[in-house]
Amino acid sequence: MKRDSDQERELPFARPFREFLVFLKTERALxxxxxxxxxxxxxxxxxxxxxxxxxxxxxxxxxxxREYATHVAKRGLAARTLARxxxxxxxxxxxxxxxxxLKEDPTSVLLxxxxxxxxxxxxxxxxxxRLLDATEPDGNLGAxxxxxxxxxxxxxxxVSELVQFPLRSYHPDDRMVRCTGKGNKERIIPLGSRAIxxxxxxxxxxxxxxxRGKRSPELFLNARGSGLSRMGFWKILRKRAIEAGVxxxxxxxxxxxxxxxxxxxx
Numbered sequence: 001m002k003r004d005s006d007q008e009r010e011l012p013f014a015r016p017f018r019e020f021l022v023f024l025k026t027e028r029a030l031x032x033x034x035x036x037x038x039x040x041x042x043x044x045x046x047x048x049x050x051x052x053x054x055x056x057x058x059x060x061x062x063x064x065x066r067e068y069a070t071h072v073a074k075r076g077l078a079a080r081t082l083a084r085x086x087x088x089x090x091x092x093x094x095x096x097x098x099x100x101x102l103k104e105d106p107t108s109v110l111l112x113x114x115x116x117x118x119x120x121x122x123x124x125x126x127x128x129x130r131l132l133d134a135t136e137p138d139g140n141l142g143a144x145x146x147x148x149x150x151x152x153x154x155x156x157x158x159v160s161e162l163v164q165f166p167l168r169s170y171h172p173d174d175r176m177v178r179c180t181g182k183g184n185k186e187r188i189i190p191l192g193s194r195a196i197x198x199x200x201x202x203x204x205x206x207x208x209x210x211x212r213g214k215r216s217p218e219l220f221l222n223a224r225g226s227g228l229s230r231m232g233f234w235k236i237l238r239k240r241a242i243e244a245g246v247x248x249x250x251x252x253x254x255x256x257x258x259x260x261x262x263x264x265x266x
Contacts, residue, residue, distance in 0.1 A: 175196070
């Protein structure tokens with residue numbers, strides 16, 4: 001670990017380093033936390049170059065980057081930490097080229113480590129059932145919430161698609177819905193009887209009461225009779241999950257991934 005005196009050591013290339021930090025703050029508007037990450041990563045790199053005898057950044061060679069990458073990799077850091085450090089080096093050297101401190105970027109030799117694929121967490125079927133069963137369709141909001149959860153789980157829609165889904169596109173007799181998603185692409189999604197039953201109950205008993213004489217094109221409404229927001233849905237989901245005693249990590253996207261996982265599992 002570097003001593004504080006090392007961190008404060010004046011480097012021959014301190015001026016372009018400071019210029020880069022100012023660039024991150026003023027032109028890229030990065031947060032202080034992110035800038036501190038750049039500062040730590042690049043200070044370690046510049047001190048290593050200084051110890052290696054490099055006195056000017058224009059003298060940095062590709063071999064220097066290769067050896068520094070090996071030096072860092074030997075520390076046994078996590079793949080994501082290595083990827084962040086290498087990204088800091090690329091952005092720093094790209095900036096140096098743009099500002100005329102370097103003729104060419106030597107970081108082309110850096111290969112980022114392969115990062116593990118992070119799949120969203122799928123809830124067990126029993127947990128989904130507990131959440132649905134605990135959302136009693138009593139009252140206008142209860143009926144709405146039960147219908148929303150059943151509809152979302154049955155269709156695998158994105159939450160943004162759910163909250164914008166228009167009433168005119170709901171045709172239970174066809175047992176399917178048409179959903180317009182990213183890129184304005186339309187897809188047809190089958191709709192099961194359980195979801196249809198919950199949505200029909202909501203339409204018959206609750207939606208018109210939420211409207212209070214107003215008009216709104218969305219199928220699912222908030223307590224004021226307007227369309228829901230994504231954040232509004234998340235707050236509802238979190239509240240209902242607490243009431244159901246669901247302790248698993250939950251997010252709106254969890255429903256979508258659970259739909260896909262359970263569909264594949266049959």
